[in-house]
Structures are given as structure tokens and as C-alpha cells.
Amino acid sequence: MKYLAEFRDGEIAQRLAAEIRAITTRPWAIMEVCGGQTHSILRNGIDQLLPPEIELIHGPGCPVCVTPLDMIDKALAIAAIPNVIFTSFGDMLRVPGSDRDLFRVKSEGGDVRIVYSPLDAVQIARENPTKQVVFFGIGFETTAPANAMAVHVAKREGLTNFSMLVSHVLVPPAIDAIMSAPGNRVQAFLAAGHVCSVMGFWQYPPLAAKHHVPIVITGFEPLDVLEGIRRTVQCLERNEAKVDNAYARVVTFDGNAAAQALLEEVFAVTDRAWRGIGVIPASGWRLSAAYADYDAEHRFDVGAIRTTESAECRAGEVLQGAIKPSQCEAFGTRCTPRTPLGATMVSSEGACAAYFNYGRFHTLERASSATRDSNTSPKAATVG
Amino acid sequence: MAEPINTTWACPIPLRDYPSIVIGHGGGGQLGNELVEHLFKPAFANDELDRMADSAVLTLPAGRIAYSTDSFVVRPLEFPGGSIGALAVNGTVNDLAMSGATPLVLSAGFILEEGLPMATLGRIVTDMAAAAKAAGVRIVTGDTKVVERGHGDGCYINTSGIGVVRDGVQLSPTRATPGDVVIVSGTIGDHGMAIMSVREGLEFDTTIVSDCAPLNGLVDAMLAVTPDLHVLRDPTRGGLASTLNEIAGASGVGIVIREAALPVLPQVASACEILGMDPVFVANEGKLVAIVPPQHATAVLQAMRAHPLGSRAAIIGEVTSDHPGMLVAKTAIGAQRVIAMQLGEQLPRIC
Numbered sequence: 001m002k003y004l005a006e007f008r009d010g011e012i013a014q015r016l017a018a019e020i021r022a023i024t025t026r027p028w029a030i031m032e033v034c035g036g037q038t039h040s041i042l043r044n045g046i047d048q049l050l051p052p053e054i055e056l057i058h059g060p061g062c063p064v065c066v067t068p069l070d071m072i073d074k075a076l077a078i079a080a081i082p083n084v085i086f087t088s089f090g091d092m093l094r095v096p097g098s099d100r101d102l103f104r105v106k107s108e109g110g111d112v113r114i115v116y117s118p119l120d121a122v123q124i125a126r127e128n129p130t131k132q133v134v135f136f137g138i139g140f141e142t143t144a145p146a147n148a149m150a151v152h153v154a155k156r157e158g159l160t161n162f163s164m165l166v167s168h169v170l171v172p173p174a175i176d177a178i179m180s181a182p183g184n185r186v187q188a189f190l191a192a193g194h195v196c197s198v199m200g201f202w203q204y205p206p207l208a209a210k211h212h213v214p215i216v217i218t219g220f221e222p223l224d225v226l227e228g229i230r231r232t233v234q235c236l237e238r239n240e241a242k243v244d245n246a247y248a249r250v251v252t253f254d255g256n257a258a259a260q261a262l263l264e265e266v267f268a269v270t271d272r273a274w275r276g277i278g279v280i281p282a283s284g285w286r287l288s289a290a291y292a293d294y295d296a297e298h299r300f301d302v303g304a305i306r307t308t309e310s311a312e313c314r315a316g317e318v319l320q321g322a323i324k325p326s327q328c329e330a331f332g333t334r335c336t337p338r339t340p341l342g343a344t345m346v347s348s349e350g351a352c353a354a355y356f357n358y359g360r361f362h363t364l365e366r367a368s369s370a371t372r373d374s375n376t377s378p379k380a381a382t383v384g
Numbered sequence: 385m386a387e388p389i390n391t392t393w394a395c396p397i398p399l400r401d402y403p404s405i406v407i408g409h410g411g412g413g414q415l416g417n418e419l420v421e422h423l424f425k426p427a428f429a430n431d432e433l434d435r436m437a438d439s440a441v442l443t444l445p446a447g448r449i450a451y452s453t454d455s456f457v458v459r460p461l462e463f464p465g466g467s468i469g470a471l472a473v474n475g476t477v478n479d480l481a482m483s484g485a486t487p488l489v490l491s492a493g494f495i496l497e498e499g500l501p502m503a504t505l506g507r508i509v510t511d512m513a514a515a516a517k518a519a520g521v522r523i524v525t526g527d528t529k530v531v532e533r534g535h536g537d538g539c540y541i542n543t544s545g546i547g548v549v550r551d552g553v554q555l556s557p558t559r560a561t562p563g564d565v566v567i568v569s570g571t572i573g574d575h576g577m578a579i580m581s582v583r584e585g586l587e588f589d590t591t592i593v594s595d596c597a598p599l600n601g602l603v604d605a606m607l608a609v610t611p612d613l614h615v616l617r618d619p620t621r622g623g624l625a626s627t628l629n630e631i632a633g634a635s636g637v638g639i640v641i642r643e644a645a646l647p648v649l650p651q652v653a654s655a656c657e658i659l660g661m662d663p664v665f666v667a668n669e670g671k672l673v674a675i676v677p678p679q680h681a682t683a684v685l686q687a688m689r690a691h692p693l694g695s696r697a698a699i700i701g702e703v704t705s706d707h708p709g710m711l712v713a714k715t716a717i718g719a720q721r722v723i724a725m726q727l728g729e730q731l732p733r734i735c
Contacts, residue, residue, distance in 0.1 A: 004657060010644070013717035045719020094727075116659070222717045337727045348660065359710065359722020 007221030008044075016226040017049035020233055027053045028236050029185045030229065031178070031321055033171060034140075034192030035062030035349025036220050042354040044222045046229075054233065057185065057321035058354075060174055060277060061192055063139035064091050064347035065319060068273040069307040071167040072097040072343075075136050077302035078165065079110045084300075085128060087121040088136040090114045091347045096340055098308045118150035118164075125154065125162035134296045137164040142194040144168050144285060145259035148266035151287065151294050165296040166286050169272055171195050172203045173283035178320060179211040186321060188232045190218040190225070193247040198263075200255025204243045212241040219247040266291055275343055276316030315342035318351050325355040332356060393506035396422040405500040410530030423506065424492075424526060427513040432489075432524040440524040442489060445548050450485035452476055453544035459537050461504060463582050465575075465594030469511035471669060472541040474598045477519040478618045481600040482672065484555045484607060485547030487519060492526040492543050497536035508539060519598035521545065552611040559614040560635035564703040565681035567674045569602060569688055570595070570696040571647045572624050576666035577655045590651045597670030602693045606674065609687045615675035618668065625664035625723045627673055628711045641701030641723075642714045664713075665726050675703060 032038055038058045041047055047056055060066050076097045079086035086102070093102040093114065106112040111131075115121050118135050125133035137147040147164065154162040171192060178186055191204065196217045204215045214235035218228025228246040235242060245251055265288065272284025287295045313335070314328045325331050325344070335341040337353055344350035348357070395403075398418045408415040425433060432440045456472045466474075473490065480487040492512065496505065516523050578594040581587070599618060606613060615635075619627035624646075632639045648656075648663045656663050670693060676684050681699060688694030711723045 004653065008716045010717050043721060044715045044717055045721050046717065048719040049717065222715075357722075357724050357726075359712075359724060 004221070007219075007223040009223065013049065013222055013226055016223065016230055020054070020226070020230050021051045023230075023237055024051045024053050024233055025237060027055065028187055028233060029055045029057055029321075030188045030190060030232050031057040031059045031186040032190040032218070032225070033059040033061040033175065034190075034195070034220075035065065035347065035351070036194065037190060037192065037218065037225060038062070038351050039349050039354050040220050040222065040225055042358045046222055046225050049226070050229065054229065058318070058324075058351040059178070059189075059321065060274060060319040061140060061171065062319075062344065062347050062349040062351070063143065063169070064095055065315065065343040065350045066169055066274040066277065067092075067095070067138045067167050067343065068275045069098060069309055070273070070305045071138075071165070073305045073307055074297065074302055075165055076100060076102065076105055077305070078134055078296060078300045079105045079112050080108070081132075081300060083131055085111045085113060085124055085131050085133045086136070087113050087115045087124060087133060089116075089138075092136055092138065094340070094346050095343045096346070098306070118147045119153065122150050122154050122159065122162055125159050126157075129161060131161060132299070133162050134300075135162070135164045137166045137168065140169055140171055140192070140195050141199045141263075142192070142197075144263055144267065145198055145256070148262045151266050151291050152262060154294060155291060163294050163296040163299045164287065166267075167272070168267065168285035169274060170269075170283050170285065172207060173280050174274070175207055175215070176210075177277075177280045177283070179207075179213060181320065183322070186213070188214040188236055189216070190228045190232060191215050193217055193219040193224070193251055196245075196247070196251040196255065198256050198259050200253050200260075201243055201245065201251065202253055202255075208241050208243050214241055215243045217243070217245045217247045217251050219250065274319070276313075276319050278316075310341040313342035315344040315352070318344055325352040328352070393503060393510050395502055395506060396426075398422050399502055403502055405496045405498055405502065405505065405530055407498055407530050407532065409496065410528055416528065419528060423509055427509045428492075428516065428523040428526075429513075430522045430524060432522065433526070440489065440491075442524070442546070444488065444546070447551060448549040450480050450483040450547040450549050451544070452479040452483075453542065454479060455540065455542040457537065457540050458579065460579075460582055461508060461538050463594055464578050464591050466596035466669070467508050467511045468539060468541055469508035470515040470596050472543045473512050473515035473519060473521070473523075474596050474669060475620070476543040476545040477515075477521060477598045477600055478669075478672070480545050480547035481598075481603045482555065482616045482618055483547070483549060484553035484603070484613075484616070485549045486604075487521045487545055487547040487600050489522050489524045490516065490543050490545040492523050492541060494526070494528045495536055495540040495542075496528065496530045497538050498530055498533040500538045505539065508541075515598065519600055550607060550611065553607060553613075555613060555616050557615055557617065557631050557634040560631050560637050560639070560675045560703045561614060561677070562637055562703050562705040563678050564614055564675045565678050565699055566628070566639060566641060566701040566703065567676055567681065567685055567688065568624065568647065568698060568700050569599070569672045569674070569694045570670075571649045571652065572619070572668055572671060573648060573652045573656060573663035573666035574671075575669040576623070577652045577663075579667075580659065581655060588651070588655060592649070592651050592655060595668055595670035597693055599670065599672050599693065602672065602688065602691045605687045605691045605694070606684050609683045610680045612680065613674055613676055613684070616672055618672050620669060621667050622726065623663070623665040623667055624673060625662070625711060626725055629723070629725045631675065632711055633709045635703075636708050638704040638707035638709070639701060639711045640704055640706075640714065641711070644714075644716050645698055645700045647696045647698050664723060
């Protein structure tokens with residue numbers, strides 16, 4: 001595939017890794033903000049090519065993971081209302097709310113549908129004028145333009161049966177919060193390339209200066225990630241707190257002006273609770289006053305939501321880089337993709353799910369010492 | 385590669401009174417009989433079915449009997465490269481073939497939804513007949529029920545099949561042995577992405593065609609090289625990764641595959657990237673994975689490549705005594721990762 005195989009070249013990867021090893025003189029803790037990067041790192045085994053001094057800390061950039069529990073519960077309540085068609089991206093369906101998930105609501109008779117674009121939800125609204133169609137608009141700046149466009153189109157067409165449950169989150173305030181948190185260990189950031197393709201990176205120089213931290217705009221293919229890490233280490237070794245763009249084939253400084261204008265029109269900045277982390281001021285988008293009629297939170301009264309988070313889940317610490325998923329007591333035993341205690345075990349971008357699916361809960365060396373004569377060794381059973 | 389076999393179908397005269405299925409087609413009366421007489425019997429044309437007894441009575445060649453059943457609920461009913469009818473025949477034929485059996489006869493049970501266009505059913509049945517002919521099996525018994533509108537997705541089909549296992553063949557998921565070679569018969573993920581590409585809300589510019597095909601001919605060619613193949617499986621739902629995980633678990637061995645060696649069509653790779661899916665977990669309907677003793681691997685691979693359904697066969701990995709029960713992939717950049725079983729269906733990612 002054009003622009004895919006090229007960025008997965010094994011030889012170039014080895015060369016980049018050798019360069020990184022050559023310039024690394026001491027330990028560095030680098031956070032990849034985006035869950036897509038976490039997924040790519042673990043799927044391709046990028047971390048295995050790095051020198052032991054480089055620690056990758058997996059950041060909070062998994063939209064499914066940080067969507068607050070009360071929002072999930074609201075989604076579940078709205079989806080269960082008769083005459084509502086509740087639409088969502090696929091990986092939200094398995095995220096546990098306080099007592100169930102959207103798959104369960106669907107099995108109990110709720111009309112829950114997976115869509116691939118928010119505009120598909122608008123189309124469903126056109127085709128079902130007697131039903132209320134709700135789209136679960138979550139995610140970072142990456143998904144926001146399409147969500148904004150869906151609301152914009154619905155308003156332009158006067159579709160009165162479409163609304164959106166919005167829980168958008170923003171990257172720069174999260175970086176600011178992580179750097180300001182007591183006990184922070186993060187020394188540099190790989191910024192999320194897709195977010196920057198929309199927003200540009202004009203928001204980052206003030207953050208880099210404020211916290212004296214290098215921020216390198218980084219893509220998602222193995223070579224993109226390795227190049228981002230190489231430039232980051234270079235900055236760290238030179239004590240340069242600059243913003244660098246290692247994803248120039250996609251990202252420009254100003255970003256997508258048309259998308260930003262639409263976002264400004266449709267959304268307004270708001271304080272936002274991040275699941276597992278807490279409220280970060282001015283870290284999210286809600287629908288602006290001009291689009292308030294399309295806000296599902298206004299349209300449907302689902303009563304007071306009382307959330308119950310698993311007492312055992314340490315997703316918050318994972319999302320802030322305080323612990324690795326495998327350091328959680330419940331990881332791989334009481335908490336698996338089959339029985340997730342928190343959202344980080346659900347989405348393929350969630351650090352816990354990535355660790356689980358790519359077998360990072362025990363090393364292959366340990367596994368190979370397991371007894372050979374058993375058809376159902378405990379390790380095999382855990383993997384399955 | 386299986387050609388699309390959706391043939392045009394002309395509705396026979398008595399069926400023209402009902403352009404779509406009505407409840408009466410599932411009753412024991414005249415309408416049901418017309419379906420059998422003018423649709424099923426002419427399409428499946430064989431003496432055993434023509435006898436119209438309550439059960440087929442078979443005389444089978446000597447040997448061990450393989451017996452398998454599968455139900456088909458695919459949506460949409462017709463897709464690039466096949467239909468539920470072709471799937472229903474090939475699915476059971478392939479399950480029999482994976483045991484080293486020569487598939488002989490099938491049953492076909494239909495659950496039709498009231499309102500299913502007669503022309504659609506006609507094409508599905510024509511596809512079944514064509515697939516059965518291609519696979520060399522006879523559909524010798526069947527049943528039709530009709531459910532009320534809204535109680536089914538147009539058409540569900542169950543098939544079961546009987547085959548006779550060749551002498552000297554001992555295929556079993558438990559027989560993978562360290563040192564064995566893992567061979568896949570062609571590109572992976574074609575069927576699953578073909579279905580995804582025509583589902584509501586997803587339109588791709590390029591057409592991805594299902595690989596739906598009967599594999600018994602390919603298995604014949606492989607077993608002609610040596611009867612001592614260890615495992616054959618067709619990686620349908622859950623894809624190659626689930627199948628290899630199951631074999632690793634059943635045999636108590638580890639399996640290592642090289643990602644760079646996996647045959648994947650460019651359009652399938654692209655579609656998977658767009659949706660955040662991994663082709664190793666995507667369904668196939670005309671591919672098999674073989675676990676072969678190393679001394680036979682080259683000859684088996686050559687025999688597969690000489691067959692039209694195995695032209696892109698490739699050695700993708702080995703069986704090892706390391707990490708029993710686990711499937712490990714060497715990634716393109718020279719690292720490795722565990723490929724665990726998925727919980728259920730892969731869900732398209734948000735971004």
C-alpha cells in the first residue's frame with residue numbers, strides 16, 4: 001500500500017534505532033500522548049528496539065478511555081429510551097458504564113448502531129423522521145471536525161430529530177495538567193500527529209517554554225514513531241525545549257483552517273472531567289450556544305446519574321503514566337478485555353488492552369519456561 | 385480466486401404468482417410444494433432428493449465418516465464474490481475437507497423471512513447448486529421454514545455434510561509438533577473485508593471480492609504429496625490468528641509467524657488500516673492453514689501453488705516448543721509481539 005509499507009521498512013527502522021542508541025547518554029522518560037501511538041508501539045514492538053535508558057510513558061490520548069463515566073452512563077440511559085436510535089463508533093460499545101455497556105443495552109432492546117462517520121448518523125436521522133437519532137460525539141481534536149460537521153449539517157437542514165452527546169477533550173490542556181502534576185516524571189512529549197493535522201502546532205510553543213519540555217509532533221507508523229523519538233532524544237540530550245515537527249508530510253504549523261473555523265463555530269471550550277484523572281479546566285468542547293438545541297444532554301432528561309467506578313481500577317494512574325498497566329494488581333487476572341474494570345482495557349488504543357493483547361503481561365522468556373506437556377497451561381488460558 | 389457466481393435467475397411459472405416469500409411457503413401445503421418442485425429440485429437435481437422421502441438414504445464408501453454442520457447468517461445476502469448460498473455450501477464442504485474427508489452429501493435447511501424476494505431466493509439457490517457442483521457434492525435433503533417479517537434477516541441457511549476420510553490421513557488440531565512449518569493457502573482477510581465493504585455506511589472505491597470457494601480440491605492436491613499433514617484448518621471467523629491460537633492451545637505448542645510473510649491484498653490492507661482492523665483477525669472463506677512436517681513443506685507448497693486456489697500460498701512461520709499455547713509474530717521492524725485471541729468481533733476504531 002502506498003505510504004504504508006514505506007513507513008514499516010525493517011532496515012530503516014533498525015538504522016533509526018541504532019541512531020537513537022548512539023545519541024542516548026542517560027535515562028529519559030518520554031510520553032506518547034496518543035493512544036494510536038501506544039497501539040503502534042506495542043503492536044510493532046517499537047519499544048524493543050530502543051535502548052534501556054528510554055522509557056515510553058503511555059499518555060491519556062485514548063478517547064474511549066478518558067470519556068467520563070457519567071457521560072457513558074448518560075449514553076446508556078439515552079440509548080435505552082424507546083424511539084431513540086443511538087449511534088456510536090464501534091469501540092465505545094464495550095466500554096463499561098457503572099453497571100453495563102452499550103452492547104448490553106442493545107441486547108435488551110435498545111436501538112444501538114455502529115456508524116463509521118457521524119454523517120452516517122445524520123443520514124439515519126433523515127431516513128427515520130419519527131425517531132430521535134443521537135450520536136455519541138467523543139474524542140480529541142482529530143474526530144471533532146467530522147462531529148462538528150454533522151451538527152452543522154443537521155442544523156442547516158433543519159433536522160429536528162438529530163442530536164449529539166458531546167464529550168470532546170483537548171490535548172494541550174492535558175499536557176499542561178500532566179506537566180503541572182506533583183510527581184510528574186515526563187521529560188518530553190511525542191505530540192499526536194492526527195490532532196496536529198487538524199489543529200496545527202501553534203498551541204505548543206508556549207507549553208514547551210512554560211514547562212521547559214520538548215514536544216515533537218509524531219506520526220503513527222513505526223518509522224514515524226522512531227523518528228519522533230530520535231528527534232525527542234536529540235532535544236533532551238541538547239537540553240532544548242523546542243517544538244519540532246517529525247510528521248511534516250501531514251502536519252503544518254497552522255493546521256486545517258477550514259476545520260478550525262467550523263470547530264470554533266460549533267463548539268465552545270469547557271471544563272471537562274477525564275475518566276480516571278479528574279476535571280481539567282478548559283480541556284474540552286461542548287456544543288456552542290448557537291447549537292445548544294442539538295445537545296442530547298438538553299434534549300433528554302435522564303435524571304440524576306450516580307456513577308460507580310470500580311474501586312480496584314487504576315486506569316487514572318496508567319493514563320497519567322504513573323504506573324504501567326502490568327503493575328496493576330488486577331491486570332490480566334480480574335481485569336481482562338472480557339471483564340474490563342476500566343475503559344483502558346477496552347479500546348485497542350487503551351494502554352491496558354494493548355498490553356494485554358500484545359502479551360505484555362508476561363515476557364516470552366518466562367512463558368517459554370512453562371511446562372510443555374499441558375494442553376491448557378495457565379498462561380495459554382490467560383492469553384485466550 | 386472465486387469468480388462472482390451470482391447468476392441471473394428466471395422465476396419459473398408457478399412461482400410467479402408470489403414475487404416474494406409468504407408465510408404459506410413454509411407450511412406443508414401447495415405453496416411449499418411449489419417451492420420444492422420448481423426451485424429446489426431443479427436446482428439441486430439428484431435422484432436422492434427427487435425421491436422426496438422424509439430422509440435421504442445413503443450408501444457410502446467404506447471408511448471413517450466425517451460429519452459437520454454450520455449455520456449461515458451473513459448480511460448482506462449477496463456480496464462481491466458470492467452469496468449466502470455459496471457460503472453455505474463451501475463452508476460445510478471446507479469443514480469436511482479440513483478433516484481430510486472427501487465431501488459427498490449435504491443437507492440444506494432454510495429459514496426464510498416473509499417478504500424475501502423470490503428472485504433473491506432464486507439466485508441464492510442457484511449459487512448453492514453451482515457451488516455444490518463445483519465442489520462435487522450433492523444436496524440430498526432439506527427443509528424450509530418461513531418466519532414472520534421482522535423475525536429474520538431475509539434468509540438463514542444451515543447445512544450439514546458427510547464425507548469419507550481417506551485412509552492413512554490423521555489430521556487433528558492436536559498434532560502440531562515443534563519444527564512443523566505453517567503454510568497459508570493465499571491472501572488473508574478477503575472475505576471479511578468484502579462483507580464490511582458492502583455493509584451499510586461503508587463504500588470503498590475498489591471492490592474487494594470474497595474468497596468464498598470449496599477447498600476440497602486443494603486438499604486433494606496436498607494429500608497427494610503426503611498423507612502425513614498434521615493439521616488443516618480453514619480460518620473463517622476470527623481469522624488466521626484465532627485459528628493458529630486454537631492450534632497452539634490444542635497441541636500445547638508455540639507458533640511463530642513472520643508478519644512480512646503474510647499474503648494480504650493491497651486493497652484489504654488499506655481497508656483494514658482505515659478501519660483500525662488487523663487482517664490476521666479478519667474472516668476467510670476460501671483459505672486454509674496447514675501445519676506440515678518440515679521434510680514435506682516444500683513439496684506441499686509447490687503442490688498448493690500449482691492449484692488455482694493456492695497460487696499465493698506461502699510459508700508464514702513455524703511451530704516451536706517455546707511459549708506453548710501462544711502465537712507470536714515477528715513484526716516487520718524486527719521486534720516481536722504476542723497475538724492473543726480477540727474477545728469477539730473486531731470493532732472499528734474511533735480514530
